[in-house]
Amino acid sequence: MDRAGRQSRVAKLPPRERILDAAEELFSREGIKAVGVQAIADRAETTKMALYRHFATKDALVEEWLRIVAADYTAVFDRLADTHPDEPREQILGIARFIADGLPEISHRGCPFINSIAELPDRAHPARRLIESHKAGQLHRLTDLCARAGLPDPTEAAAEITFILEGAQVSAQNGSVEHAGERLMRIVEAVLHRRSTPTTAA
Incomplete structure (x- = not known):
C-alpha cells in the first residue's frame, strides 16, 4: 500500500485501533524490543501521550x-x-x-x-x-x-x-x-x- 493509501486508511480508524495496527506491523516486522513507543506513535500518526492514555505501558x-x-x-x-x-x-x-x-x-x-x-x-x-x-x-x-x-x-x-x-x-x-x-x-x-x-x- 502506498503512503497516500495508508494515510487514508489510518485516518478512518479510531486512535486505539491505529495504535494497535501500528504495533502489529512494527512488532511483526522488527521485533518487540527493537520498537520503541515513539516509533509506534509516529506510525499510528498520534503522540506518545495519546498512546499512554490507551495503554499504560x-x-x-x-x-x-x-x-x-x-x-x-x-x-x-x-x-x-x-x-x-x-x-x-x-x-x-x-x-x-x-x-x-x-x-x-x-x-x-x-x-x-x-x-x-x-x-x-x-x-x-x-x-x-x-x-x-x-x-x-x-x-x-x-x-x-x-x-x-x-x-x-x-x-x-x-x-x-x-x-x-x-x-x-x-x-x-x-x-x-x-x-x-x-x-x-x-x-x-x-x-x-x-x-x-x-x-x-x-
Whole structure:
C-alpha cells in the first residue's frame, strides 16, 4: 500500500485501533524490543501521550496485540466447529489447513508467538502468560476433537498433531523444509489414519 493509501486508511480508524495496527506491523516486522513507543506513535500518526492514555505501558500494548492474535486463532476453531459440527476429523484437518495456508507469511515474518517468546524470557511476563494460556486452550480443544473422532488415545494424538503444527511453523520460518504446507497436511492425515486403525496382534 502506498503512503497516500495508508494515510487514508489510518485516518478512518479510531486512535486505539491505529495504535494497535501500528504495533502489529512494527512488532511483526522488527521485533518487540527493537520498537520503541515513539516509533509506534509516529506510525499510528498520534503522540506518545495519546498512546499512554490507551495503554499504560509498552508491555500492556504487547499483551493486547498478542490477545488479538490469539483471538484470531480461536476464531478458526470456532468457525470450523460451526461449519463441521459433527465432523471432528474435518475440524482437525481444517485447523491443519489453516496453519499450512499461513506458512508462506510465517516464512517472511515468523510466528508472532514464537518470536515473542524468544524476546520475553520471563515466564511471569503478562504476554508470556497469555501465550501459554492460549496454547493450553488450543491443546485442550484439539484433544477433545481427537476424542470425538474416536482416536483411542486422544491425549497422545493431540500432542503429536500439535508437534507437527508447531514444527511446521518453525521449519517455514527457518526455511529448512521445502513444500512444508503440503507435507504438513499429509502427515496430519497419516496420523489420523494410523491412530484410528486398530492394530492386529501378530
